[in-house]
Amino acid sequence: MRRGLPADAFDGRPHIAIANTASDLTPCNMHLDEVAEHVKRGVWEAGGIPLNLPVVSLGETQVRPTAMLWRNMAAMATEEMLRANPIDGVVLLGGCDKTIPALLMAAASVDLPAVVVPGGPMLTGHFRGAALGCGTDVWKLSEEVRAGNLTQAEFLRSESSMIRSKGHCNTMGTASTMGLLAEVLGMTLPGLAGTPAPDSRLLEGAHATGALAVEMVAVGRRPSTVLTRGSFLNAIVALAALGGSTNAVIHLLAIAGRLGVDLSQDDFDHTGSGVPLLVDLQPAGRHLMEDLYRAGGLHAVLNEVRDLLDPAAITVTGRPLVEALGDAKTYDREVIRSRRQPLQEDAGIAVLYGNLAPDGAVIKPAAASPHLLQHRGPAVVFDSIEDLHARIDDPDLEVIADSVLILRGCGPRGYPGMPEVSNMPLPAKLLAQGVRDMVRICDGRMSGTAYGSVVLHVAPEAAAGGPLGKVRTGDMIILDVPNRRLDIEVSAAELAARDLSHAAATAFARPDRGWQRLYVETVQQANTGADLDFLIGSSGHHVFRESH
Known part of the structure; x- marks a missing residue:
């Protein structure tokens, strides 16, 4: 035609x-x-x-x-x-x-x-004379709302200023x-x-x-x-x-x-x-x-x-x-630093392994708090996003600044789709105490605009049988970024003997039709790209035809 x-x-x-x-x-x-x-x-x-x-x-x-x-x-x-x-x-x-x-x-x-x-x-948009970063300042300002330092109306005004x-x-x-x-x-x-x-x-x-x-x-x-x-x-x-x-x-x-x-x-x-x-x-x-x-x-x-x-x-x-x-030049050394004066010496993505992440997990050191890159603390476990939302601001939540927040059921299969929730909000009572970062571990992702000491893409995910599904509140967690380790202080025998958390398993996605079912049944884990297993490899531009 x-x-x-x-x-x-x-x-x-x-x-x-x-x-x-x-x-x-x-x-x-x-x-x-x-x-x-x-x-x-x-x-x-x-x-x-x-x-x-x-x-x-x-x-x-x-x-x-x-x-x-x-x-x-x-x-x-x-x-x-x-x-x-x-x-x-x-x-x-x-x-x-x-x-x-x-x-x-x-x-x-x-x-x-x-x-x-x-x-x-x-x-670039501005609010109260300061430049706002789309996404990043949403996370920062939303925490200030939860901490009682910014009103909801002011927060909404900042949003309209941000997207100009x-x-x-x-x-x-x-x-x-x-x-x-x-x-x-x-x-x-x-x-x-x-x-x-x-x-x-x-x-x-x-x-x-x-x-x-x-x-x-x-x-x-x-x-x-x-x-x-x-x-x-x-x-x-x-x-x-x-x-x-x-x-x-x-x-x-x-x-x-x-x-x-x-x-x-x-x-x-x-x-x-x-x-x-x-x-x-x-x-x-x-x-x-x-x-x-x-x-x-x-x-x-x-x-x-x-x-x-x-x-x-x-x-x-x-x-x-x-x-x-060519000979591309830098015109503002406050924005683009030289190799001699970088913001950080070693800034690449760090890949961690250990008994909590047998197939790996990642952390972005450039966005983390330096003092938390080597940390030991007790786990506070959330079995789903809904569980997190229900309990994170509970004044009776047993959590301290050294606690390690763990959210599971958010991997490719578990949610499904691996949502950007790994940068969990901090407990309100700790925000009120001035805490602004904690170690957080999740089998999901986080927005590229987010920041914090967040370990994500834990593989295998809890819904694929990963050990993240067996962690219990109170278990001691060790994060050691310089040595690329992520471990739970539980013996191999005890960890193997533990059952998957029933609450977590109940929350895993179980779609019965459509794209979500196809996705859950065929999606790979984060450590290989979370693509569908039957789409790996180039197939060329020819049109597939049935053989006759």
Whole structure:
């Protein structure tokens, strides 16, 4: 069907889909229709045929119970649409946390020429004269409400001040992290990631990306030629230098899994642990994404760690990533530090093992309290999110500042979808005493905008038979980040003899139909990316057909 296109639209000119996650229900992505129009102009200019392709959109602020429940579904749906439709290449438009990972998973599976346009962060908002970080200051100010230091009305005024433009969270949360890492992976036009959503240069870059997509089809440049092990190791280096979100661990593992690239959870520690934190952004620092862009942006950061990057890893332009950096300079050393004066010497994600996490758990030292990185304390256990909400502010809750808060039943299977609840609120009576951080352990995730001494992604999760399901209130827990340990002071024999908590088991998800049932029955654990087991590995762009 020609749809009004001229006859020469079908004379061999490349047809470029624009996988567009714009939605009024995804505030971070509401502007992507405008971005898509500029991509179209670039495609037309380069001799291609642009075709808008709306795909599943996931917004953290709206979707319940958690957007992560549908990341794999969005990836699978996009994959099938790219494979089923007669297209030659695709431009991927994402912004909010799960959209760029899902689009990259889909593109990796289909392996058509593909390039990302990140939607970009919002501009900085202010409240009472102070800059506000979207997400991070929500957590901080909500604790002040619970502590009685801020009224509910003032809290709502801060919220309206915080979101002053289109775009995703302006902290170094998951959306900012994955937009920047998409470029480090080589999947964006160099220099585009991190451009604020309202900035006209985003539209200029979208236009150029449309033209680049046509070129990529002509030369056959596919994700499998760009996304190599070196690309992923570069992303791990950047993740540490940026102080990026722990969610990147799960997303990068899932993308690599779709390609069959050899990447493990341990690579994040081995490659990233010695990398210094250079970017002073919330939640690990003070500034926001608009400041990073002003200070020199991603390329200035990467130039500081250039010697740690794989020089052979290329971008969608076909040229090495390190070549694209040129002589990028830093214009504000308060925002982007030098290697000689970093915020932290060793800022990468730490992967912990022990009898409480046989398959590993992660912690973000850059966002934790230094004095809690080695800690021993009694467990206070919550069997579900509902149990946490019911008891956390109980004045009779037996908890002290040295206690270790444990929340279980929040892993991929347990909730389901692995919600962002690991950064549990602190007990009200401790907040009133001035306590602002405690060791917290969970088999779920936390928002990339969150902070604190939080151990998360514990694997196996409680719902998969992990030892987290056997912990009892009062058990002594040992966290030792320098030695990468997470243990419970209970003998192996006693731990093996214990039954799974009945209250926890009762709260585990047991969906009987639809996507949730498929998800619970096939989802993998966090340490391998929480993808569905039958979606691992690239399958190419051919259309599956029944044999006759």
